Amino acid sequence: MLTHLIAVGRMKPGPERELFAHYAARLNPAPEMREVEEKRNLPPAKLKVREGELLLAAVPKGAFIVAMDEHGRQLGSLAFAKKMCGWRDEGIRDVAFLIGGADGLDKAVLDRANMTLSLSDMTWPHMLVRGLLAEQLYRAHAILTGHPYHRE
Numbered sequence: 001m002l003t004h005l006i007a008v009g010r011m012k013p014g015p016e017r018e019l020f021a022h023y024a025a026r027l028n029p030a031p032e033m034r035e036v037e038e039k040r041n042l043p044p045a046k047l048k049v050r051e052g053e054l055l056l057a058a059v060p061k062g063a064f065i066v067a068m069d070e071h072g073r074q075l076g077s078l079a080f081a082k083k084m085c086g087w088r089d090e091g092i093r094d095v096a097f098l099i100g101g102a103d104g105l106d107k108a109v110l111d112r113a114n115m116t117l118s119l120s121d122m123t124w125p126h127m128l129v130r131g132l133l134a135e136q137l138y139r140a141h142a143i144l145t146g147h148p149y150h151r152e
Contacts, residue, residue, distance in 0.1 A: 001084075001087060001088045001092060001093060001094070001095060002029060002032065002060075002093065002094050002095070003027075003031040003032070003094075003095050003096075003097065003137055004031065004032045004033075004034060004059070004060060004063065004094060004095070004096040004097065005020075005031050005032070005033050005034070005097050005099065005130055005133060005134070006034045006035075006036065006055055006058045006059060006096055006097070006098050006099070007033070007034070007035055007036070007098075007099035007126070007129075007130055008035075008036055008037065008051045008054070008055065008099065008100055008101035008126065009035065009037055009101055009126065009127065010035050010037055011035065011127060011130065016125075016127040016128050016130065016131055019128075019130075019131030019132075019134070019135075020033070020130045020131040020134050022131075022134075023131065023134035023135045023137070023138045024134050026138045026141075027134075027137060027138055027141060031134060031137060033130070034058045036051065036054035036055055036057075036058055037054075038050045038051055038054060044103055047101070047103070048100075048101070048103050048104070048105075048106045049106050049108070051100060051101050051105075051106065052100075052105060052106025052107075052108045052109045053106075053108070055098045055100070055105075055109055056098075056108065056109060056112060058096075059096045059098070060094045060096060062093065062094065063093075063094035063095060063096040064087055064092045064094065064095045064096070064114050064115075065096050065098060065112060065113045065114050065115075066095060066096065066097045066098065066113060066114065066115045066116075066117050067098050067105055067109055067110050067113035067115070067116045067117070068097055068098060068099045068100070068105075068116075068117055068118070068119070068129060068133065069100070069104065069105055069110060069116045069117070069118060070104070070118055070121075070123055071116070071118065072115075072116035072117045072118035073115065073116060073117055073118065074117075074118050074119075074120070074121070075117065077136065077139050077140065077143065077150060078143060080136055080139075080140050081139070081140035081141075081143035081144050083115075084137075084140045084141075084144070085140075085144055097117075097133055098113070099126055099129050099130060099133070100126060101126055102126060119132055119133070119136075
């Protein structure tokens with residue numbers, strides 16, 4: 001199963017990018033990062049709609065879409081690993097995790113998503129979410145393969 005992180009904005013060199021790269025490099029295949037960005041200076045409401053269009057256009061055809069949203073379902077690491085295993089066992093080839101910009105995801109993205117997931121009740125910077133999600137993907141892999149990285 002291939003995983004795709006499709007996110008608004010371009011990561012600059014720094015700790016957030018290093019965190020994502022650190023965990024992505026531990027996975028084989030590594031999650032594919034696709035970044036989308038609207039360069040025009042649009043009013044916030046129109047920008048959010050445009051970002052949603054760009055995110056959805058970047059989703060691989062037929063992919064299972066997980067919208068990363070603060071109001072989404074929260075899963076512990078074991079439950080997330082079971083979800084990943086279930087998707088794999090169902091024959092889902094691509095899972096696309098969509099990460100919005102500073103104002104979150106447009107309603108069209110949330111409506112199209114197969115699942116809406118939250119990392120926490122806390123609000124995280126959208127650039128940091130990439131690294132946190134990559135770590136959870138690696139942790140799920142470790143749980144499913146019996147690697148000692150995850151300790152209960």
